[in-house]
Amino acid sequence: MDIPRIFNITESAHRIHNPFTPEKFATLGAVLRLKSGTRILDLGSGSGEMLCTWARDYEITGVGIDMSQLFSEQATLRAKELGVADRVKFIHGDATGYVADEKVDVAACVGATWIGGGVVGTIELLAKSISPEGMMLIGEPYWRQLPPTEEVAKGCFAGSVSDFLMLPELLASFSELGYDVVEMVLADQEGWDRYEAAKWLTMKQWLKANPDDDFAKEVRANLTSEPKRYAQYTREYLGWGVFALMAR
Numbered sequence: 001m002d003i004p005r006i007f008n009i010t011e012s013a014h015r016i017h018n019p020f021t022p023e024k025f026a027t028l029g030a031v032l033r034l035k036s037g038t039r040i041l042d043l044g045s046g047s048g049e050m051l052c053t054w055a056r057d058y059e060i061t062g063v064g065i066d067m068s069q070l071f072s073e074q075a076t077l078r079a080k081e082l083g084v085a086d087r088v089k090f091i092h093g094d095a096t097g098y099v100a101d102e103k104v105d106v107a108a109c110v111g112a113t114w115i116g117g118g119v120v121g122t123i124e125l126l127a128k129s130i131s132p133e134g135m136m137l138i139g140e141p142y143w144r145q146l147p148p149t150e151e152v153a154k155g156c157f158a159g160s161v162s163d164f165l166m167l168p169e170l171l172a173s174f175s176e177l178g179y180d181v182v183e184m185v186l187a188d189q190e191g192w193d194r195y196e197a198a199k200w201l202t203m204k205q206w207l208k209a210n211p212d213d214d215f216a217k218e219v220r221a222n223l224t225s226e227p228k229r230y231a232q233y234t235r236e237y238l239g240w241g242v243f244a245l246m247a248r
């Protein structure tokens, strides 16, 4: 069981697999006023940077589940590196339908809402794991500018313009589901550059090390086309943020 290989190649050097910088995760941890012992579940935990740094900085405890074997291994190594391996645990697995055995204070899905079949399904899934006063964290894209055509939306790797909402509508959609938005931290273009542009050097180095790999042609094509596609579409049109929700 694993995610498509292209992600394990292009994001192999990433600690954070979304447009957040370490500073943005630090801001998010600070604004959530996390207390020592806060229990967190993270579906699609990637290389574990959020849980590991919050375990170091706020003494939270947590469990992360991720379908990438590589990212899960990196998360476990990072926990050891930061001296928090006794506080956070990472499971390599499919988080689809995952519900915690014991209720947690914070349930998160930061950039992987397809796990619940979309935002609504992910909120329903996370709700099964949190205590009545608990909080949810949803990391999700939104349109900074509405794409003028479907072609532009596809250039952002969206299936269609209707895949994402503008920020006011996204916030209103949480409210319509019965949740108060109690905090949000938004990515910026610098964060997008760190997420996307960091893949390019990784691809370049991977190609040098693996010229005869079956995948080299795909990685080569990706490295050639990605900088322009990213600058033309994603960087201009797509926003991303983490939204903290509590039931009304």
Ligand SMILES: C[S@@+](CC[C@H](N)C(=O)[O-])C[C@H]1O[C@@H](n2cnc3c(N)ncnc32)[C@H](O)[C@@H]1O
Residues within 6 Å of the ligand: 003, 015, 016, 017, 018, 043, 044, 045, 046, 047, 048, 049, 050, 065, 066, 067, 068, 071, 093, 094, 095, 096, 109, 110, 111, 112, 115
């Ligand atoms: C955009 S990344 C976000 C990772 C992490 N939350 C972070 O902020 O760095 C999406 C993550 O979801 C994971 N993923 C994809 N499908 C999954 C599934 N069905 N179950 C668990 N993890 C999944 C990927 O391996 C990847 O790490």
